Amino acid sequence: MIPPIASRFVAGESPATALEHVRSLNDREIKAILNLLGEHYDTRAPAASDAAEYRALIDDIGTSDLDACISVKPSQIGLDLGDDVFREFLEEIVESAVEQEVFVWIDMEDYTTTDVTLDAYEDLAREHGDLVGVCVQANLRRTREDLERLAPLPGKVRLVKGAYNEPSAVAYTDKATVNQVYKELIEYAFEHFDDGVAIGSHDPEMIEHATALHDEHGTDFEVQMLMGVREEAQEELAADYEMWQYVPYGSRWKSYFYRRVMERKENLFFALRAIVGR
Ligand code: FAD
Numbered sequence: 356m357i358p359p360i361a362s363r364f365v366a367g368e369s370p371a372t373a374l375e376h377v378r379s380l381n382d383r384e385i386k387a388i389l390n391l392l393g394e395h396y397d398t399r400a401p402a403a404s405d406a407a408e409y410r411a412l413i414d415d416i417g418t419s420d421l422d423a424c425i426s427v428k429p430s431q432i433g434l435d436l437g438d439d440v441f442r443e444f445l446e447e448i449v450e451s452a453v454e455q456e457v458f459v460w461i462d463m464e465d466y467t468t469t470d471v472t473l474d475a476y477e478d479l480a481r482e483h484g485d486l487v488g489v490c491v492q493a494n495l496r497r498t499r500e501d502l503e504r505l506a507p508l509p510g511k512v513r514l515v516k517g518a519y520n521e522p523s524a525v526a527y528t529d530k531a532t533v534n535q536v537y538k539e540l541i542e543y544a545f546e547h548f549d550d551g552v553a554i555g556s557h558d559p560e561m562i563e564h565a566t567a568l569h570d571e572h573g574t575d576f577e578v579q580m581l582m583g584v585r586e587e588a589q590e591e592l593a594a595d596y597e598m599w600q601y602v603p604y605g606s607r608w609k610s611y612f613y614r615r616v617m618e619r620k621e622n623l624f625f626a627l628r629a630i631v632g633r
Pocket of ligand 1: 461462463464490492515516517518519555556557558559579580581584585601619
């Protein structure tokens, strides 16, 4: 059972509770990106088990009337065991997704995983471009070149600032530079991506930048935010734009909840306020 303090950020432990949350989002015109919590498995069994759960979840989404997709972490489906294990499970998941016409996002982890993640994505995008997308991170110095590689491919790209503390040899480490680069990458994406752009950010300045570019270029775009973060803004944006909420669920919720609290201490206050109902 997830304690009320964490349920602001995590949609329960089971697929059933997560899907219930999706229904309540869909009722408010918000679509859902489901993520089963789990990462960095060093044995095959949990990777296989999570891949199987994703396939079952895809069947549940595909046979329902819900507006939802999934997002998978490479190290959750075997990347730490080998590129081949990651690709094997990812291909199985995408096979189910193609059968059910459910979209699959690939999350991006630290910089040591970028090449293998983009290579796997590129192969899948060439075959099933309308159903796959990948995340890229503005804090990495390489990302502009990666976008140039991804632009001619079918498939969607989610632009984020980047969640990992990376070494300065490969990454911009000060916030102002990351923000500036993020803006430039958003501009590049609006100019060069035909299949749409996803902005994975809670930052009002970045979202305004994207909406202005949308008005200028007409490029399709969507905003993506995490469950429990700026939920009022999510509802407001949903009135005018495609709004997706990233919805984590599952039994491994503790470290995820801890990260949300550590990145912004007010999150603990909001969670506590939700409990006392004020
Ligand atoms: P920040 O730079 O954290 O904050 C900028 C401004 O946004 C703040 O000043 C404030 O005005 C507003 N804001 C931010 N947080 C809050 C809050 N809690 N409450 C109120 N206002 C707030 N990273 C990866 O490395 N790989 C991934 O695959 C990945 N996927 C993601 C998917 C989604 C849908 C989202 C939303 C993020 C994802 N991230 C991923 C995380 C991302 O890289 C950032 O670390 C994270 O989003 C924080 O950056 P930000 O752009 O939201 O704004």
